[in-house]
Amino acid sequence: MPKPKVRTGSPSVQLAKEEFFRRARERFYDPTFAAVTPQIENVLEVAWRNYAEYHKSPRTRKAGARFSDPEFPLAVEWLETRKAIAQAAKRQKSLGSKSRILLINGSTRSDQTCPGEMSKTFRLTKMAEEVVLGAKGFDVDLLDLSRLASEYGRIIYPCKACVSTAMPLCNWPCSCYPNHAMGQVNDWMAEIYPRWAAAHGVMILCPVNWYQAPSSLKLMIDRLVCADGGNPDPTLTGGKNPQRAKALELKGWHYPRHLAGRVFSVVVHGDTAGAETLRRMLTDWLTDMGLVAAGNAALIDGYIGYYKPYASSHDELDQDEDFHKEVRNAARSLVNAVRLLRRGKLKQPDAALREPRPK
DSSP: OOOOOOOOOOOOOOOOHHHHHHHHHGGGOSGGGGGGHHHHHHHHHHHHHHHHTTOSSOOEEEOOTTSSSTTSEEEHHHHHHHHHHHHHHHHHHOTTSOEEEEEEEOOOOOTTSTTOSOOHHHHHHHHHHHHHHTSTTEEEEEEETTHHHHSTTOBOOOOOOGGGTOGGGSBSSOOSOOBGGGTBOOBTHHHHHHHHHHOSEEEEEEEOBTTBOOHHHHHHHHHGGGGBTOBSOGGGGTTTOHHHHHHHHHHHOOOOBTTTTOEEEEEEEESSSOHHHHHHHHHHHHHHTTOEEOOGGGEEEEESSTTOOGGGHHHHHHHOHHHHHHHHHHHHHHHHHHHHHHTTOOOOTTTTOOOSSOO
């Protein structure tokens, strides 16, 4: 097979110094910053130099003996996230540890910011949490994605689709961020990856937003692509070298499924359309990663206040006691599945099969 070509040609996105300063100063729009304008200008000069010289990962250390190239410099932050994932996975496999459910509120709405009201999803999430906490030997890790919109400094950066260039170019965990040259810091995924690794079961609850998953949830989903076939050793590709990554994939990549074997539940609600479609999409995504559905009762879609006013939607939820019961049953089904999984009684018939076309 001929050597694959790395295709380039996108227009340059490099900023001129004047534009860089204009954009950076927008963070100091508040008049209260006027008293420290000289100090800000000094900081921006340093930031401009780091941007122009592209200091993506300014603090590195040698990879070490566990990597194919022990001398290759790897970002300290990436190594710390990798270590946190390894520790979380070790706890997850420990027979003496409590069973852990990662409970995900996938709605962005919150009464802590301009909507002024909590989401129905958050209420449903708390119902599920109550069920899990009532089960002996279980802990809950509540991941509230609404904090992306309401909490200072919370951010999940978009996936750059490295995997579409070549699977080994996509690192587990993601090494695209932080990018200090671009000011892309505080990436929440560095904390979220270990939380997935620590879980025995995952429950995602979300609304339909304009026929799709909420943008906050979709950001996390896209950044979890590295969990499904991602490369745990960036030194194999010399960091982010696309040519080396292409050659490695064509030689034969093994597509490690880093989160496979965990069990899951999905609850999707809407008000007019799309709930069933989104529930299917989320279920397909999770099963493609090798996670196992916790039974039919764990996969729920439904409508709250079908074609009723938004203003009374919480009242509609109050009255829909059957939906409350379905959500609680979804949580119970997940708890039961985790128990079976940890006792070795939940067997995957296809677990030992080799996929002829992994991707």
